[in-house]
Amino acid sequence: xxxxxxxxxxxxxxxxxxxxxxxxxxxxxxxxxxxxxxxxxxxxxxxxxxxxxxxxxxxxxxxxxxxxxxxxxxxxxxxxxxxxxxxxxxxxxxxxxxxxxxxxxxxxxxxxxxxxxxxxxxxxxxxxxxxxxxxxxxxxxxxxxxxxxxxxxxxxxxxxxxxxxxxxxxxxxxxxxxxxxxxxxxxxxxxxxxxxxxxxxxxxxxxxxxxxxxxxxxxxxxxxxxxxxxxxxxxxx
Amino acid sequence: xxxxxxxxxxxxxxxxxxxxxxxxxxxxxxxxxxxxxxxxxxxxxxxxxxxxxxxxxxxxxxxxxxxxxxxxxxxxxxxxxxxxxxxxxxxxxxxxx
Numbered sequence: 416x417x418x419x420x421x422x423x424x425x426x427x428x429x430x431x432x433x434x435x436x437x438x439x440x441x442x443x444x445x446x447x448x449x450x451x452x453x454x455x456x457x458x459x460x461x462x463x464x465x466x467x468x469x470x471x472x473x474x475x476x477x478x479x480x481x482x483x484x485x486x487x488x489x490x491x492x493x494x495x496x497x498x499x500x501x502x503x504x505x506x507x508x509x510x511x512x513x514x515x516x517x518x519x520x521x522x523x524x525x526x527x528x529x530x531x532x533x534x535x536x537x538x539x540x541x542x543x544x545x546x547x548x549x550x551x552x553x554x555x556x557x558x559x560x561x562x563x564x565x566x567x568x569x570x571x572x573x574x575x576x577x578x579x580x581x582x583x584x585x586x587x588x589x590x591x592x593x594x595x596x597x598x599x600x601x602x603x604x605x606x607x608x609x610x611x612x613x614x615x616x617x618x619x620x621x622x623x624x625x626x627x628x629x630x631x632x633x634x635x636x637x638x639x640x641x642x643x644x645x646x647x648x649x650x651x652x
Numbered sequence: 653x654x655x656x657x658x659x660x661x662x663x664x665x666x667x668x669x670x671x672x673x674x675x676x677x678x679x680x681x682x683x684x685x686x687x688x689x690x691x692x693x694x695x696x697x698x699x700x701x702x703x704x705x706x707x708x709x710x711x712x713x714x715x716x717x718x719x720x721x722x723x724x725x726x727x728x729x730x731x732x733x734x735x736x737x738x739x740x741x742x743x744x745x746x747x748x749x
Binding site: 429432433436437440445459461464465468469470471474476480488491492495496499500501502503504505506507508509510511513520521523524525526527529531533536565566577579580581582585586587588589590591592593594596600603606607610611613615618619622623626628630634637640 | 653654655656657659660661663664665666667668669670671683684685686687688689690691692693694695697698699700701702703704705706707708712713715717718720721723724728729730732733734735736737738740741742744745
């Protein structure tokens with residue numbers, strides 16, 4: 416793993432700057448997660464341990480939201496799991512990037528998040544994909560957990576993070592990361608547009624987490640590229 | 653919390669666990685990469701436009717739109733992220749929900 420990060424071919428300051436920025440934005444969200452949990456009445460260890468072992472921002476927020484609203488642990492776990500179902504599909508998409516070793520695969524699996532997958536898939540070749548996955552994965556994990564701890568200890572001092580517009584930053588991050596794939600491949604673009612429309616249409620009438628999964632139905636308009644290339648040679652198209 | 657942690661990890665392990673045991677055809681691998689993009693775009697759309705099953709108001713979608721346009725014009729990543737956040741923060745400061 417360490418040797419991977421030192422792969423000499425990949426000295427891409429722009430990539431590392433982008434990753435740092437997403438880590439920083441994630442850090443602020445982590446602080447607010449810690450602060451919201453503790454302000455709502457949970458003991459400090461709950462958000463901190465949850466961040467280490469669950470490590471999935473949206474699922475953690477929804478689980479804590481349900482706990483604080485008195486929804487009970489079962490509903491909290493079920494909603495979080497439903498939200499994280501997409502990680503199964505993501506882990507399949509990045510499986511060949513994790514490396515051959517057992518340890519790398521077990522550690523890498525825990526680092527599968529929306530951001531790390533998007534960063535990896537936005538790269539043009541397998542080596543860069545692997546580096547992007549590991550650097551963003553380890554960076555996000557470290558920053559997220561340190562910031563959740565800081566937020567939990569600081570309590571409510573930060574105030575309402577919506578003031579800073581961070582809720583708009585994350586969809587924008589995803590937009591920047593998926594645009595190359597959308598530009599390059601009309602079939603994926605059609606499938607993604609249909610999927611997004613399905614997700615939006617079903618949001619008001621389905622539980623949290625379900626709309627994004629229903630978006631996969633958009634793949635009905637997807638066709639493999641005729642020459643059978645694309646994902647196989649390390650591209651998203 | 654334990655159930656959520658174990659379940660989440662199991663979901664994430666799906667890919668690495670299957671990898672190397674099952675020979676995945678090229679077509680399927682292309683489909684999986686396409687599926688990941690579809691999921692990310694759906695996350696982006698629902699994250700931009702909805703909050704808690706309802707509308708997210710105006711400030712957030714406009715901020716995301718500004719970020720999206722900047723990304724489309726190939727603006728640097730930092731400009732995209734800060735542009736989106738600053739637009740939304742600015743709109744909220746002016747009283748737009």
